Amino acid sequence: GQQLNQSPQSMFIQEGEDVSMNCTSSSIFNTWLWYKQDPGEGPVLLIALYKAGELTSNGRLTAQFGITRKDSFLNISASIPSDVGIYFCAAITSGGYQKVTFGTGTKLQVIP
Amino acid sequence: DADVTQTPRNRITKTGKRIMLECSQTKGHDRMYWYRQDPGLGLRLIYYSFDVKDINKGEISDGYSVSRQAQAKFSLSLESAIPNQTALYFCATSDPPEADTQYFGPGTRLTVL
Numbered sequence: 618g619q620q621l622n623q624s625p626q627s628m629f630i631q632e633g634e635d636v637s638m639n640c641t642s643s644s645i646f647n648t649w650l651w652y653k654q655d656p657g658e659g660p661v662l663l664i665a666l667y668k669a670g671e672l673t674s675n676g677r678l679t680a681q682f683g684i685t686r687k688d689s690f691l692n693i694s695a696s697i698p699s700d701v702g703i704y705f706c707a708a709i710t711s712g713g714y715q716k717v718t719f720g721t722g723t724k725l726q727v728i729p
Numbered sequence: 730d731a732d733v734t735q736t737p738r739n740r741i742t743k744t745g746k747r748i749m750l751e752c753s754q755t756k757g758h759d760r761m762y763w764y765r766q767d768p769g770l771g772l773r774l775i776y777y778s779f780d781v782k783d784i785n786k787g788e789i790s791d792g793y794s795v796s797r798q799a800q801a802k803f804s805l806s807l808e809s810a811i812p813n814q815t816a817l818y819f820c821a822t823s824d825p826p827e828a829d830t831q832y833f834g835p836g837t838r839l840t841v842l
Contacts, residue, residue, distance in 0.1 A: 659819050659833025705771060717831060719772040
């Protein structure tokens with residue numbers, strides 16, 4: 618089946634640092650999504666990308682839909698303690714049921 | 730009030746027991762989903778439903794069954810729980826044309842001893 622390889626699996630950073638994570642696949646997708654899961658909660662959608670090459674921001678978060686349609690990147694600038702959580706990429710193919718495939722997650726911990 | 734609620738939030742049970750996890754939503758969405766989350770494996774789809782009369786298996790449906798009692802309610806059952814079904818279970822909803830935006834419940838942590 619389709620798989621999304623997300624990296625890194627986990628990261629510790631100092632407050633104020635920038636963060637980058639990415640998601641790759643051998644399959645082509647038409648939509649890329651980035652979710653954040655806070656401890657004890659369900660995932661919440663951060664950014665949705667619909668077009669190859671698209672760059673979209675949501676506050677300090679910026680995500681890009683890769684040109685090849687097989688990858689996506691999420692950057693967080695000037696991290697703060699509340700950025701702690703697990704970040705998931707997800708992707709959707711078109712046609713019929715638009716199944717959402719999730720990545721394995723990047724666990725982010727911010728050191729104050 | 731939360732738009733997607735799950736009950737119970739935590740459950741410990743024994744091997745062989747029948748367990749039902751419930752999901753309710755007030756978003757008025759037609760589509761509902763059940764996912765399972767395991768460390769290092771992300772979210773995997775168990776079952777999904779596009780409306781009350783439509784039920785579909787996901788990638789890991791073996792050992793699970795579902796019931797869509799109403800547009801707002803979608804329950805997941807484990808007929809005979811086994812230890813490798815210990816996981817965090819999430820319900821989600823979505824609605825065309827924004828079918829890609831899934832709204833998740835807070836999760837149910839299930840432990841099977």
